Amino acid sequence: MSDPRPTADPTRSFAGDPFLAPGDGWVGVSPRLATVRRISVVGPAVLIAAAITVAVAVMASPAWAFVAVVASVAVVSWLTWLIGRQVRAVGYCLRSDDLLVVSGIAFRRLVVVPFGRMQLVDVTRGPIDRHFGLASVQLHTAAATSDASIPGLTPGEAAALRDRLASLGEQRSAGL
Amino acid sequence: MTTALPGAQAADWQATRPQRLHPVTPVVRALQIGPVLGIAAVSLGLDQLRSNPFGWLGVFVVVLAMVAASGAWAYLVWSRYSFWFDADGDLRIRSGVLQLNERRVQVSRLQSVDVTQPLLARIFGLAELRPEVAGASSGATRMAYLSQPDADRLRAELLARAAGIRVEQGASAPVAPETILVSVPTGTLLTSLLLQPDMLLLMVGLPLTAVLLTAVGAFEFALPMLLLVGTPFFVVGGRFVTLFGFTVAESPDGLRLRFGLTSHRSQTVPPGRVQAVRLEQPVLWRRRGWVRMVVNVAGASGGEDAQNRPSTLLPVAPEAVARAVLARVLPGVDPLAVPLDAVPARARWRAPLQRRRLAVGNDDQVLVVRHGWLVPTWDVVPHARTQSVRVSQGPWQRWLRLASVHVDSTPGPVRITAAQRPAEEARQLAEAQVARARSARSRSRPDRWLLDRPPE
Numbered sequence: 001m002s003d004p005r006p007t008a009d010p011t012r013s014f015a016g017d018p019f020l021a022p023g024d025g026w027v028g029v030s031p032r033l034a035t036v037r038r039i040s041v042v043g044p045a046v047l048i049a050a051a052i053t054v055a056v057a058v059m060a061s062p063a064w065a066f067v068a069v070v071a072s073v074a075v076v077s078w079l080t081w082l083i084g085r086q087v088r089a090v091g092y093c094l095r096s097d098d099l100l101v102v103s104g105i106a107f108r109r110l111v112v113v114p115f116g117r118m119q120l121v122d123v124t125r126g127p128i129d130r131h132f133g134l135a136s137v138q139l140h141t142a143a144a145t146s147d148a149s150i151p152g153l154t155p156g157e158a159a160a161l162r163d164r165l166a167s168l169g170e171q172r173s174a175g176l
Numbered sequence: 177m178t179t180a181l182p183g184a185q186a187a188d189w190q191a192t193r194p195q196r197l198h199p200v201t202p203v204v205r206a207l208q209i210g211p212v213l214g215i216a217a218v219s220l221g222l223d224q225l226r227s228n229p230f231g232w233l234g235v236f237v238v239v240l241a242m243v244a245a246s247g248a249w250a251y252l253v254w255s256r257y258s259f260w261f262d263a264d265g266d267l268r269i270r271s272g273v274l275q276l277n278e279r280r281v282q283v284s285r286l287q288s289v290d291v292t293q294p295l296l297a298r299i300f301g302l303a304e305l306r307p308e309v310a311g312a313s314s315g316a317t318r319m320a321y322l323s324q325p326d327a328d329r330l331r332a333e334l335l336a337r338a339a340g341i342r343v344e345q346g347a348s349a350p351v352a353p354e355t356i357l358v359s360v361p362t363g364t365l366l367t368s369l370l371l372q373p374d375m376l377l378l379m380v381g382l383p384l385t386a387v388l389l390t391a392v393g394a395f396e397f398a399l400p401m402l403l404l405v406g407t408p409f410f411v412v413g414g415r416f417v418t419l420f421g422f423t424v425a426e427s428p429d430g431l432r433l434r435f436g437l438t439s440h441r442s443q444t445v446p447p448g449r450v451q452a453v454r455l456e457q458p459v460l461w462r463r464r465g466w467v468r469m470v471v472n473v474a475g476a477s478g479g480e481d482a483q484n485r486p487s488t489l490l491p492v493a494p495e496a497v498a499r500a501v502l503a504r505v506l507p508g509v510d511p512l513a514v515p516l517d518a519v520p521a522r523a524r525w526r527a528p529l530q531r532r533r534l535a536v537g538n539d540d541q542v543l544v545v546r547h548g549w550l551v552p553t554w555d556v557v558p559h560a561r562t563q564s565v566r567v568s569q570g571p572w573q574r575w576l577r578l579a580s581v582h583v584d585s586t587p588g589p590v591r592i593t594a595a596q597r598p599a600e601e602a603r604q605l606a607e608a609q610v611a612r613a614r615s616a617r618s619r620s621r622p623d624r625w626l627l628d629r630p631p632e
């Protein structure tokens with residue numbers, strides 16, 4: 001291969017952090033992904049919180065309604081902050097033989113998918129994604145548990161990644 | 177998988193004449209509504225049934241009419257069903273009464289051919305043939321029913337064609353000779369099923385709790401317990417009926433598994449298709465030296481197929497026998513001899529029961545993970561069969577500086593997780609496994625199970 005991508009180095013030390021970035025670091029995803037996720041999570045959360053607050057105000061006393069408002073604001077702002085951090089925690093890296101995807105803050109995970117094991121690459125764009133100019137790329141192997149998806153890519157980036165993965169997969173295809 | 181087969185690809189085959197299923201098929205199909213009628217009769221009540229103006233005669237006429245109707249439909253289905261081999265050497269099946277359906281079973285992608293005999297078919301000496309093709313998502317192909325010898329003959333022919341062996345028209349394909357490796361004695365099977373920790377716990381625990389609750393006077397809680405007392409026995413009974421008479425035989429196209437008391441199954445495990453193996457030894461089996469083996473076999477994915485794919489390789493056998501069978505599916509591998517690396521002592525705060533058993537190790541062919549508390553388990557995955565590798569860490573694990581490494585295999589009962597590894601070592605373990613998988617794959621031969629084997 002001509003391009004100088006980092007190769008896997010099993011002897012490298014990952015002392016302390018098994019999720020350390022290889023070589024030149026993780027490629028992050030678009031911060032707009034946080035907006036998309038906030039719409040789909042915080043939106044409903046606000047509605048539920050409002051409904052609970054109203055119910056409390058009617059059934060109990062205004063004092064309790066005030067407590068409910070404070071609690072709702074706390075939960076919603078925590079969610080908003082959490083989603084921002086989660087999106088910043090997503091990263092991927094193409095190496096010469098495999099793709100690495102990292103995600104999660106409290107429950108962290110890292111998946112290494114060898115190109116030779118890829119069976120198909122999906123690009124998906126939901127209606128909200130489309131509005132914000134985002135797409136996600138998902139890799140499938142013969143294992144159902146692999147689940148390597150990279151959300152929050154720009155459509156151009158996603159298409160380029162898909163083509164690149166497809167060609168790399170073809171070069172290194174290894175059957176089952 | 178895309179390797180050209182010498183002889184098979186270039187040849188143009190001769191198409192064969194369309195054939196029918198066995199003519200008794202409609203009768204068997206018609207009789208299959210028997211249980212439905214029985215359930216209907218029971219739920220309506222016999223008195224209710226008899227209260228029609230014609231008494232028993234009326235009931236008899238209605239039952240006869242229903243059987244006849246179902247038989248007529250089964251006859252239509254049968255008469256529209258035909259199969260033949262086309263000029264490409266593939267099996268074609270044409271079927272459908274209202275909607276015509278033509279299916280092509282691509283012989284070059286054949287995974288296995290199973291012969292099953294449900295109880296009713298067995299009485300008539302019939303069998304169902306299930307050719308399984310790699311990557312078929314539209315469900316299993318079922319050819320029901322053929323006579324037992326016809327099913328065996330067609331099976332042999334399909335496997336011969338898959339291997340690129342040419343069979344003259346009219347001549348029958350050579351049936352692969354098989355030698356029986358293991359047959360599980362009935363007593364051993366029953367004992368082994370009873371000596372499972374979970375089943376024993378339920379069998380003893382449920383009645384005991386019921387008695388205790390009654391003694392205390394809490395009858396309303398004791399009653400549901402009593403109703404559940406039978407369940408573990410049903411579960412054990414069900415497993416016993418399914419796995420009854422389990423035999424493992426070796427034939428050139430792989431290991432052949434046969435089992436079943438009421439309905440008889442036969443499954444083939446092509447050696448190259450085994451993706452991962454799990455060895456289990458429930459604590460109560462240890463004194464007897466028994467082990468159980470289950471496997472992940474690559475094949476068509478999808479709900480219905482998943483349960484037809486072989487998963488139990490050996491329900492119970494002495495360790496030496498199990499090793500011999502394992503040597504057929506993963507040649508040159510002895511998972512129990514692989515040196516294992518234990519987890520650090522702090523893992524006891526995350527996995528107190530399993531801690532002493534958690535370990536991982538590898539040799540140049542396989543990765544072995546040991547785990548389990550009441551059921552000590554060894555999961556074995558060949559490096560060349562590793563799909564992807566994951567590292568995961570929850571908050572509690574992070575506090576303890578631990579992480580888990582998962583090796584993904586094709587769908588099946590075996591899931592490989594090296595849990596509670598030291599965090600500083602987990603990533604190296606994962607990266608090293610990816611590297612081993614890559615070099616093992618570049619060394620491995622293409623997946624052609626019948627041609628790969630040296631002539632014996």
